[in-house]
Amino acid sequence: MCEAPDAVNFIRSLTLRQLQIFVIASRCPSFARAAEELHLTQPAVSMQIRQLEEAIGLPLFERVARRLALTEAGERLSHHASRILGEIKDAEDAMMSLTQADSGSIAVSIVSSATYFAPKLLALYSQQYPKVDVHFSVGNRETLLRLLQDNATDLAIMGRPPPELGTTAEPLAYHPHVIVAPLSHPLRHAHGFDLQELAGDTFLLREPGSGTRMVAEHVFRQNLFVPARSVTLGSNETIKQAVMAGMGVSLISLHTLGLELRTGEIAVLEVNGTPVERTWQLVHARSKQLSPTCLAFRRFLLEHAEPFLEREFAPFGLRRPRRLAEADGTR
Known part of the structure; x- marks a missing residue:
């Protein structure tokens, strides 16, 4: 067993590149996936992680399933x-503030339910500002809260974060959740039950840890409702496929359902x-301190x-209620 290294020597031996590789690898299911994201080979990623572990004297990763x-050491270092x-990104942004807002980079994090519309908005933005490099990551609500707390992202698209986190949250768009069922469900054509x-x-x-799960649990408590059975699934796509296959019903974001509603595959x-x-x-x-580039993107x-989402989902007749818009001050 190797002896724990001196703390000062350990800090001095670290490189920013090792930290960057480690942070990306810590969010991926495998070194192969991390290598793809970093545009490196898998052996290069493995070597950097191994050197980092040798410098620390502790393993950072283990294999589970x-x-x-x-x-534990990996969690703390992450x-x-x-x-x-x-902090380094903030320093870069501070220097960038001396230049124009049409260049630089932005780190954006989105909850998985937003993946059905956010990339289209990012594409529209990139057409207007082709010199801006937009990096976006996807995770559940719990993951985004940690990224915000760790100063590891500039902006996040999500539900309202807890007030004690020390964030600024601005209403972006109406986000309805609906209950979906297979087309064969006996209450498919029922009204107001x-x-x-x-x-x-x-x-x-x-x-x-996901926002969608929190909404469902809130609705259950509000209605003193206990389903006969519940099944936990790890993604919106899996839930939609399971609903269409007749496994059950689900409360899910309307904004994840554009394709299925247009093709009439889900009720x-x-x-x-x-x-x-x-x-x-x-x-x-x-x-x-948001850079001019981030402020322009915001x-x-x-x-x-909101106009984009209203256009996309207008055919389904679920528009933002006027009273909600007035409450948020967005109309």
């Missing part, structure tokens, strides 16, 4: 490495109290997100 997982890289009518159904839920049930009214939020750390999202 054929996937990479962080050890937190500090993200903060270090975030209570959630209790679905007590015998299997509810398909996202994993703990939205008219349950009383739905759509559940939520709002997409544009979030950044309150202590973060303005772009605040101006274009």
Whole structure:
């Protein structure tokens, strides 16, 4: 067993490139996936991680069910490495503030439900500002809260974060959640029935830590509702496929359903109290100094997100209620 290295020598032996590789690898299921994201070979990634582990004297990764997982040492280093890289990014942005807002880079994090529209908005932005390099990452709500806390992202598109996190959240767009079912469901054509009518159904839920799961649990508590059975699935795509296959029903973001509703492959049930009214939020750390590039991107999202989503989902008749728009001050 190797002896723990001297703390000063350990810090001096680290390189920014090693920290960058480690942070990316810590968010990937394998070194092969990290290598793809970093545009490196898998052996190069493995070598850098091995050198980092040798410098620390502790293993950073272990394999759990054929996937990479962080050890306790890896978890702690991930937190500090993200903060270090975030501070360096802030320093770069501060220097960039002396130049124009049509160049530089932006780090954007989005919850998985936003992957169905955010890339289209990013593409529109890139057409207007081709010199800006936009990096975006995807995770559940819990992951994004950690990225914000670690100063590892500039902006996040998600639901409202907890107030104690120290963030600024701005309403971005109306975000309805609906209950979906297979086309064969006996209540497919029913109008205005209570959630209790679905007590015998299997509810398909996202994993703990996701915003969609939190919305479902809130609705259940509000209605004193307990489904006969629930199944946890790890992604919106898996849930939609399971619903269409007849495994059960689910409460899910309307904005994940564009394709299925256009092709008529899934049914939205008219349950009383739905759509559940939520709002997409544009979030950044309150202590973060946004660069001119980030400020320009923020303005772009605040101006274009809601009109874009309303155009996309207007055919389904689920528009943002006027009272919700007035409450958020966005109309």
